[in-house]
Amino acid sequence: xxxxxxxxxxxxxxxxxxxxxxxxxxxxxxxxxxxxxxxxxxxxxxxxxxxxxxxxxxxxxxxxxxxxxxxxxxxxxxxxxxxxxxxxxxxxxxxxxxxxxxxxxxxxxxxxxxxxxxxxxxxxxxxxxxxxxxxxxxxxxxxxxxxxxxxxxxxxxxxxxxxxxxxxxxxxxxxxxxxx
Amino acid sequence: xxxxxxxxxxxxxxxxxxxxxxxxxxxxxxxxxxxxxxxxxxxxxxxxxxxxxxxxxxxxxxxxxxxxxxxxxxxxxxxxxxxxxxxxxxxxxxxxxxxxxxxxxxxxxxxxxxxxxxxxxxxxxxxxxxxxxxxxxxxxxxxxxxxxxxxxxxxxxxxxxxxxxxxxxxxxxxxxxxxx
DNA sequence: TCTAAGTGCTACATTGATGTGACAGATAAC
DNA sequence: GTTATCTGTCACATCAATGTAGCACTTAGA
Numbered sequence: 001x002x003x004x005x006x007x008x009x010x011x012x013x014x015x016x017x018x019x020x021x022x023x024x025x026x027x028x029x030x031x032x033x034x035x036x037x038x039x040x041x042x043x044x045x046x047x048x049x050x051x052x053x054x055x056x057x058x059x060x061x062x063x064x065x066x067x068x069x070x071x072x073x074x075x076x077x078x079x080x081x082x083x084x085x086x087x088x089x090x091x092x093x094x095x096x097x098x099x100x101x102x103x104x105x106x107x108x109x110x111x112x113x114x115x116x117x118x119x120x121x122x123x124x125x126x127x128x129x130x131x132x133x134x135x136x137x138x139x140x141x142x143x144x145x146x147x148x149x150x151x152x153x154x155x156x157x158x159x160x161x162x163x164x165x166x167x168x169x170x171x172x173x174x175x176x177x178x179x180x
Numbered sequence: 181x182x183x184x185x186x187x188x189x190x191x192x193x194x195x196x197x198x199x200x201x202x203x204x205x206x207x208x209x210x211x212x213x214x215x216x217x218x219x220x221x222x223x224x225x226x227x228x229x230x231x232x233x234x235x236x237x238x239x240x241x242x243x244x245x246x247x248x249x250x251x252x253x254x255x256x257x258x259x260x261x262x263x264x265x266x267x268x269x270x271x272x273x274x275x276x277x278x279x280x281x282x283x284x285x286x287x288x289x290x291x292x293x294x295x296x297x298x299x300x301x302x303x304x305x306x307x308x309x310x311x312x313x314x315x316x317x318x319x320x321x322x323x324x325x326x327x328x329x330x331x332x333x334x335x336x337x338x339x340x341x342x343x344x345x346x347x348x349x350x351x352x353x354x355x356x357x358x359x360x
Numbered sequence: 361t362c363t364a365a366g367t368g369c370t371a372c373a374t375t376g377a378t379g380t381g382a383c384a385g386a387t388a389a390c
Numbered sequence: 391g392t393t394a395t396c397t398g399t400c401a402c403a404t405c406a407a408t409g410t411a412g413c414a415c416t417t418a419g420a
Contacts (some may be wrong), residue, residue: 178314224366
């Protein structure tokens with residue numbers, strides 16, 4: 001692929017992620033314009049809107065999978081792994097802010113998503129069994145809360161670096177906002 | 181208004197809130213079908229899609245305002261007011277799960293929204309000054325976190341009553357998920 | 361029972377987004 | 391400088407959703 005074509009492709013993907021996160025109904029024309037290319041150029045790369053979305057999700061998943069791998073959720077000390085995971089995901093959220101839940105579930109993507117969820121769930125169970133997390137709460141709660149916290153910090157605390165935002169998220173996750 | 185018309189109107193509003201929360205691009209035809217009425221019936225009540233959305237937002241705002249009022253955020257003991265507020269909002273979230281942020285900001289609605297935010301922010305400041313909340317975190321953080329927590333509990337913990345979900349939210353908000 | 365209010369249905373015009381075709385011009389890579 | 395690649399533009403077909411119209415039918419409320 002020619003270098004300018006690669007640049008345009010990258011611009012379309014990241015711009016698309018940003019705009020679709022803001023408005024899931026954003027048109028391809030609007031995304032193309034914002035990315036500085038013609039609508040037709042997008043259609044040359046992606047046969048349909050569906051395919052563009054899939055490519056964006058794919059890009060995000062790849063980034064998330066790399067973060068999970070680097071965090072070594074199975075072996076590293078839980079506190080260390082947690083912080084590394086959170087910091088990594090905040091970075092991903094900022095580059096690929098697209099919301100995944102409304103995905104029309106390509107079978108293969110769904111499988112990868114489930115695998116990631118299982119990985120993180122297993123990690124959280126380890127955190128409970130090693131005494132980092134409380135054991136007196138609904139099992140689904142930590143796994144649901146953590147992504148929300150990371151999402152929130154990624155968006156609202158945009159003046160913080162990913163590392164600082166991760167400090168805040170981990171601190172909030174473990175200690176809450178109550179005094180003492 | 182005739183009683184059956186009022187029933188239909190109510191069904192359109194609540195069904196619309198539910199479907200739009202799930203998919204912001206849901207068509208009026210789909211909402212009408214799900215609510216068990218004809219598309220044309222919706223257009224008789226609301227001149228445009230815009231107006232239907234405004235009516236749904238309006239309904240949600242009214243419910244939120246009632247909750248804020250009942251919680252007596254200015255006078256009641258902070259711990260009591262917090263729990264009452266959280267429980268009330270979780271109830272509202274469940275009846276009117278629509279996401280407000282993407283609203284096209286009718287001027288009057290925007291004003292009411294800002295007033296609500298100010299009210300809650302002032303309450304959270306009081307909670308800090310009375311020693312319920314930590315003072316060593318970014319000021320915007322608690323105000324951003326609390327709605328997310330309530331949203332999460334409303335959706336994910338659907339098996340809990342509003343009161344139980346509020347217990348969970350308040351406990352998480354104040355203590356976090358860390359052991360000890 | 362009567363009547364006005366409300367609804368469902370069929371049909372139609374309009375708009376905006378999607379997706380495709382052909383071609384001339386630009387530019388990265390050699 | 392040459393060439394294969396990539397792009398922008400004009401044009402067109404299609405499709406789904408929005409919004410409107412008239413008419414026959416149903417039903418709540420007196």
